[in-house]
Amino acid sequence: MNNDREAGIVVPFRQNAAFYYQRGNKYLSDNEDLVRAEQYLRKAYEMEPGREEYVLAFAEVLHRMHRFEESLSVLLTSIKDADENSPETIFGIASDFMGLEEFAAAEQCCNLCLQRDPDGPYAERALDILELIKDAPELEAQIGLVGNEDLALLDEIH
Secondary structure, eight states: OOSHHHHTOOOOOOOOHHHHHHHHHHHHHHSOOHHHHHHHHHHHHHHOTTOHHHHHHHHHHHHHTTOHHHHHHHHHHHHHHOSSOOHHHHHHHHHHHHHTTOHHHHHHHHHHHHHHOTTSTTHHHHHHHHHHHHHHHHHHHHTTOOSHHHHHHHHHHO
């Protein structure tokens, strides 16, 4: 009985957070299987919640699943524990606020992102969000959303 299977021995399958992170990113990028990506990235995040790349990947998959409040909670928790907040984290927060239609908060985060890294990889996207926010009242008027009654009607439809 040299074989563990024959002996009935169960060998635990324990992996580190990097394994779950890599697996989650594979599902996220290869075939857009958001459910599996979320499962693996959650595991990596739970194992090492202080690791920024795990936080950001987990928050991203939640955002892509339109689970903005959960994504925002993950990001806000991470900034409470961090010494320095990266522009990527701040931009993620801005994106979640946009998804939640909290435009003033999104604007504030985009401005902070631009302040921290004006030429960085998120600068152009932050400027795009600021442009959308600036045009929001005009867009609402163009599609006929001008008063609180119209907004209440939209809430009833959802």
